[in-house]
Every structure is written in structure tokens, then in C-alpha cells.
Amino acid sequence: EVQLVQSGAEVKKPGESLQISCKGSGYSFTIFWIGWVRQTPGKGLEWMGTIFPGNSDTIYSPSFRGQVTISVDKSINTAYLQWSSLKASDTAIYYCARRGPNDYNHFDYWGQGTLVTVSS
Amino acid sequence: DIQMTQSPSSLSASVGDRVTITCRASQSISSNLNWYQQKPGKVPKLLIYGASSLQSGVPSTFSGSGSGTDFTLTISSLQPEDFATYYCQQSYTTPHTFGQGTKLEIK
Numbered sequence: 001e002v003q004l005v006q007s008g009a010e011v012k013k014p015g016e017s018l019q020i021s022c023k024g025s026g027y028s029f030t031i032f033w034i035g036w037v038r039q040t041p042g043k044g045l046e047w048m049g050t051i052f053p054g055n056s057d058t059i060y061s062p063s064f065r066g067q068v069t070i071s072v073d074k075s076i077n078t079a080y081l082q083w084s085s086l087k088a089s090d091t092a093i094y095y096c097a098r099r100g101p102n103d104y105n106h107f108d109y110w111g112q113g114t115l116v117t118v119s120s
Numbered sequence: 121d122i123q124m125t126q127s128p129s130s131l132s133a134s135v136g137d138r139v140t141i142t143c144r145a146s147q148s149i150s151s152n153l154n155w156y157q158q159k160p161g162k163v164p165k166l167l168i169y170g171a172s173s174l175q176s177g178v179p180s181t182f183s184g185s186g187s188g189t190d191f192t193l194t195i196s197s198l199q200p201e202d203f204a205t206y207y208c209q210q211s212y213t214t215p216h217t218f219g220q221g222t223k224l225e226i227k
Binding site: 035037044045046047048049050059061062063095097100102104105106107108110111112113 | 121151152156164165166169173175209211214215216217218219220221
């Protein structure tokens with residue numbers, strides 16, 4: 001069974017750093033792209049970027065490039081989303097999702113989401 | 121970025137109704153259009169990919185059509201569990217943008 005399991009909810013202060021994780025199981029982790037999606041009440045779902053675990057090739061949305069870092073450790077089947085200096089506006093639910101096996105680039109499996117709250 | 125616009129933003133319907141949700145892309149995206157369903161407090165779920173391919177396990181009451189810039193998601197006979205928010209997503213070019221969502225409510 002394909003599963004993506006994300007790390008737990010976080011409460012941070014502005015300016016702090018954070019890394020959240022997404023561990024894949026039940027499939028060959030290195031051959032499927034993993035994406036990150038932000039969800040906020042005001043802006044709905046936003047595609048942040050994606051990484052190919054096999055070679056760490058990464059594509060960022062222009063809206064998020066420079067704001068976050070996407071990485072992967074294929075030895076432990078885990079992808080990461082990292083902030084060096086959080087802002088209140090980073091408060092959101094963050095999902096990781098697997099890109100499906102054909103050419104349509106859809107997300108066929110999703111993690112359960114990680115709620116990140118940034119507040120002073 | 122390609123802008124995705126869904127209509128309507130919200131919709132009230134009854135069990136058994138046929139419902140259509142529209143998604144328009146700001147430029148041609150061929151058939152690279154996906155539909156997701158999200159219930160409150162839950163994770164988005166893939167319904168349709170490639171504009172018209174039904175994801176495994178999704179009821180056949182859901183169907184998708186369109187190509188180029190105009191796409192539709194149709195639910196042929198609404199069931200109680202179908203009341204949710206629906207999102208389209210273009211996956212033609214990065215960033216793979218989502219529509220703003222259509223909230224389907226019980227009349």
C-alpha cells in the first residue's frame with residue numbers, strides 16, 4: 001500500500017527555522033516525483049515545487065523559490081520542506097503528494113498534511 | 121503562471137441531481153487537467169487525471185471532459201458523500217496551478 005506519512009504539527013515564532021518531512025512507503029520511492037502543496041483558507045491550494053528523489057532534481061514555483069528549500073534523503077525514503085526564517089504568512093497546512101506514474105503529472109497519493117502555525 | 125478559473129465558486133444541489141463544474145485555463149493546457157475532491161478536514165483526493173481518465177476506485181458517476189482551455193467535471197447523480205469542495209489543477213507547465221475551488225453544498 002502506497003503511503004506518505006508527514007511529520008506532526010508545528011508551532012513556531014517568526015524568524016525561526018523549520019523542517020517538515022514526508023516519508024514514502026509501499027512503492028519505489030526514487031522513481032516518482034514528490035510535490036509540496038500549501039493550503040490556506042484565503043488562497044486555497046498552491047503548488048510549491050517538486051523533487052525527483054532519484055537525482056534530487058528540483059523545480060520550484062516562482063512564488064516559493066527562495067522562500068523554502070525542498071530536499072530529499074533517498075536512503076530513508078523521505079522528502080523535506082524547509083524554512084530558514086518563518087513568517088506569520090507561512091501559517092498553513094502543507095501537504096506532500098506523489099506524482100502519478102504516467103505523463104499527466106497529477107498527484108495520486110497525498111500525505112496527511114502538516115499544520116504549521118507561526119505566531120509571536 | 122497559468123491561471124485556472126473555476127465556476128461556480130459555490131453550488132447548492134440535491135441528492136440525485138446532475139452537477140457540472142467548469143474550469144478554464146488562461147492558455148491552452150492540452151489535456152493536462154486534473155480534478156480533486158476535498159472534504160472538510162480531509163486530504164485532497166484525486167478523481168480525474170488527463171482531463172477524462174477516472175482514477176482507480178472513483179465511482180463512475182464522476183466524469184471529466186475538455187481540452188485546450190475549457191474543461192468540465194460532471195457528477196451524474198449526486199450522492200450524500202459527494203458534498204465537498206472540488207479543485208481543478210493544470211499540470212501542463214510548472215507551476216502546476218490549482219483553481220480556487222468549487223464548494224458543493226446540500227440544497
